[in-house]
Amino acid sequence: MADEPLGVASSLASKIEWLIQNRWPSGSRPPRNNVEVAAAISEAAGEELSSTTIWKLRTGRSDNPQLKTLKALSAFFGVPIGYFGDDEEADATADRVAASSLVGKSGLNREALRALVEMSDGGRQLVADFIISAARLERGRNTPTT
Known part of the structure; x- marks a missing residue:
């Protein structure tokens, strides 16, 4: 999962683990x-889930849970049920979920997102390249050495 794009x-x-983390x-x-995990979801969603x-x-x-389980996960984590699918629409939903998770965390706020939207294509690509490079660097630092 470490090499997968954020949220996808x-x-x-992997999707459920990403939500939990x-x-x-x-x-x-x-x-x-x-x-x-089960107790928190059960209490919040009103649907009994076992550990x-x-x-x-x-x-x-x-990998094929009951619809009521997916509804409970969806409600608890505040994601559309389509997040749990395995098609292109689910990937797009996962991208939106990941983006919304970033707002307000670690200094990334609506103002920063607006500034990113207002940048030129080249500027946005530069920021994207920087983010990908920084993430790879961090993954390398977090990998245990033997």
Whole structure:
């Protein structure tokens, strides 16, 4: 998943893991395990999810959950249900989810986004290249050495 574009994951497991890591409700302590993930989603969405269901989804052992499970995940993480699909529309939805997750985090705000929109194509490409290079550098630093 490290080489996948931000927010665009190739599998349901990757998408759910991305949501847990990047869209966990602010002000809430990040979950330590699948029991805490299941409990938080169950409480907020009003749909009982087991820790086993969460484990199966996160590990890819289940890639065809019930609609009620997808609705609970969608409601909890505030994403359209189409995010969980595996087609081009789902990829576009994942891109929008990733972009909306950035607003307000780490200094990226609406003003910065407006400035990016107002830049020339060349300027936007320069910023995009810089972001990709910085992300690769960070991934390299976070990779454990043996």
